[in-house]
Amino acid sequence: MNITERIKTYMRLMRLDKPIGILLLLWPMLWGLWFAAKGFPDKQILIIFVLGTILMRSAGCVINDFADRKIDPHVERTKNRPMATGRVSALEAITLFAALSLVAFLLILPLNQLTILLSVPALFLAGTYPFTKRFFVMPQAYLGIAFSFGIPMAFAAQTNSLPPIIWVLMLANLFWVVAYDTAYAMVDKPDDLRIGIKTSAITLGRFDVLGVMLCHICFIAIMSIIGLLQQMSLVYYLGLMVASGMIIYQYTLIRNHDRMLCFKAFLNNNWVGMTVFAGIAFDFLIFPH
Numbered sequence: 651m652n653i654t655e656r657i658k659t660y661m662r663l664m665r666l667d668k669p670i671g672i673l674l675l676l677w678p679m680l681w682g683l684w685f686a687a688k689g690f691p692d693k694q695i696l697i698i699f700v701l702g703t704i705l706m707r708s709a710g711c712v713i714n715d716f717a718d719r720k721i722d723p724h725v726e727r728t729k730n731r732p733m734a735t736g737r738v739s740a741l742e743a744i745t746l747f748a749a750l751s752l753v754a755f756l757l758i759l760p761l762n763q764l765t766i767l768l769s770v771p772a773l774f775l776a777g778t779y780p781f782t783k784r785f786f787v788m789p790q791a792y793l794g795i796a797f798s799f800g801i802p803m804a805f806a807a808q809t810n811s812l813p814p815i816i817w818v819l820m821l822a823n824l825f826w827v828v829a830y831d832t833a834y835a836m837v838d839k840p841d842d843l844r845i846g847i848k849t850s851a852i853t854l855g856r857f858d859v860l861g862v863m864l865c866h867i868c869f870i871a872i873m874s875i876i877g878l879l880q881q882m883s884l885v886y887y888l889g890l891m892v893a894s895g896m897i898i899y900q901y902t903l904i905r906n907h908d909r910m911l912c913f914k915a916f917l918n919n920n921w922v923g924m925t926v927f928a929g930i931a932f933d934f935l936i937f938p939h
Contacts, residue, residue, distance in 0.1 A: 651737070659732050659737050659738060660732075660738070660746060662731070662732050663711065663712055663715060663731070663732045663733065663738055663743065663746070664708035664709075664711050664712060664746075664750070665707075665708070665711040666708065670916075670917055670920055671707050671710075671711065672703060672704055672707045672708075673920045673923065673924075674797065674827075674830070674919060674920060674923060675703050675706070675707045675797055675800065676700065676703045676923075677920075677923030677924060677926065677927050678797065678798060678800060678801055678819075678823040678826075678923070679699055679703055679800030679801065679803075679804055680804075680927050681801070681819065681823075681926065681927055681930055682800060682801035682802070682803075682804035682805055682816065682819060683695070683696065683699065683804040683807075683808060684927070684930045684931055684934060685805075685815065685819065685876075685880060685930065686804055686805040686807075686808035686809050687808050687809075688934055688938075688939045689934040689935065689938060689939070690931075690934075690935075691804075691808050692807075692808060694760070695761065695804075695807045695808055698757050698758060698760070698761065698807075699800065699803075699804060699807070701757055702754050702757050702758060703800065705750050705751075705753055705754040705757070706750070706751070706754050706772070706773075706776055708750050709746075709747050709750035709751050709754065709776060709777075710776045710779070710780075710796075712743050712746050712747045712750065713743070713747045713776070713777055713780055714779070714780040715731055715732070715733045715734075715738075715743065716733065716740060716743040716744060716747070716780070717780035717781050717783075718733075718780060718783075719733040719734065719740065719743075721845055721847065722734035723735075724841065724844075724845055725838055725841040725842075725845070726838075726841060727837060727838060727841075728838075747777070751773055751776075751777075754769075754773075755769060755773075758807075761806075761807045762806065762807065762810050764806040764810055764811075764812070765803055765806040765807045768799070768802055768803045768806055769803065771799065772796075772799040772800075772803060775792070775795060775796035775799060776796055778792075779792055779793050779796050783847045783848055783849065784847065784848070785848070786848060787848050787850075787853040788828070788848075788850045788853055789848060789849060789850070790827065790828045790831040790832055790835065790849065790850040791824065791828055791850070793827055793831055794823065794824035794825070794826075794827035794828050794831075795820075795824060797823065797827045798819075798820040798823040798824055798827070801816050801819050801820050801823065802816045802820070815876065815879060815880065818872060818875065818876055818879070819876060821872055822868075822869050822872035822873050822876065823869075825865045825866070825868040825869040825872065826865070826866070826869040826919070826922075826923075828850060828865045829862050829863075829865035829866045829869060829919075830862075830915075830916050830919040830922075831850070831916075832849075832850040832851050832854065832858060832861060832862050832865070833862050833900070833904050833912050833915045833916045833919075834912070834913070834916040835849035835850055835851035835852070836851045836858055836904065836907060836909070836912040837909045837910075837912050837913045837916070838851075839851050839852060839858075839907075839909075858907075859901070859904055859905055859907075862900075862901075862904060863897075863901055866897045866900075870890055870893065870894050870897070873890055873926065874887070874890060877890070880939075881939065882930075882933050883933050883936070883937045885929060885932050885933040885936055885937070886929045886930060886933040887929070888929060889925050889926055889927075889928055889929015889930070889932075889933075890926065890929060892925050892929075893922045893925045893926050893929075896918060896921055896922050896925065897922065899918065900915040900918055900919075903915040903918070
């Protein structure tokens with residue numbers, strides 16, 4: 651491969667051509683930043699966290715494909731990924747993961763010590779998640795913790811503190827991640843059963859759709875409680891109502907276990923996250939706290 655082809659291959663490995671993962675990681679971090687600042691956050695912090703989200707999601711994709719390099723060739727959806735086809739070596743993947751992680755770490759150095767300290771478990775979670783599919787029956791829950799770590803980091807950066815509300819917000823996001831990633835796992839369920847890896851869709855069995863919807867209900871319920879704790883107005887709850895409508899639509903997509911419709915439901919969660927964020931942002935804009 652020439653340099654241009656190699657760069658394009660690395661970009662595919664980082665899934666920059668498929669930004670859904672960046673967005674699903676971005677929204678909860680933005681919820682945290684806006685709640686921490688009670689409105690528009692510090693611009694430098696916002697820029698650092700947006701760039702950091704892109705870098706860490708990219709690093710997560712690289713280490714995920716490294717971990718699954720012997721599995722992906724046997725899965726219909728992933729068989730053409732760069733590592734599955736042998737276009738990227740294991741050494742290249744590890745080097746790229748390390749480089750992306752280092753740049754993300756350098757990005758947060760201007761921030762306070764608490765934020766820097768929190769980046770250590772955040773990196774650990776991102777780097778170890780892909781390997782949990784070998785032994786943990788609910789790896790989606792582990793991913794939920796990893797995808798929630800932007801919340802305490804956002805509060806730490808903006809306020810240099812970790813108030814109790816962050817744990818409630820992390821719990822809400824954990825349920826949301828388990829919901830949408832279980833729908834995602836339903837796409838690969840036949841392949842995963844054949845290969846022998848573990849996912850929440852397999853663990854839940856015939857109750858997978860029920861499990862997805864219960865997690866969504868818990869997500870909306872906890873976000874409603876957060877609204878009460880943070881004394882949010884009707885604008886916030888309007889956002890949750892619209893998001894709930896989208897979740898009901900997702901049920902119509904996943905209820906018959908059609909693989910393509912399950913994937914469509916997974917993608918729809920970008921709009922759920924954005925709608926919740928819009929409710930938070932406009933609430934603080936219209937009714938300053």
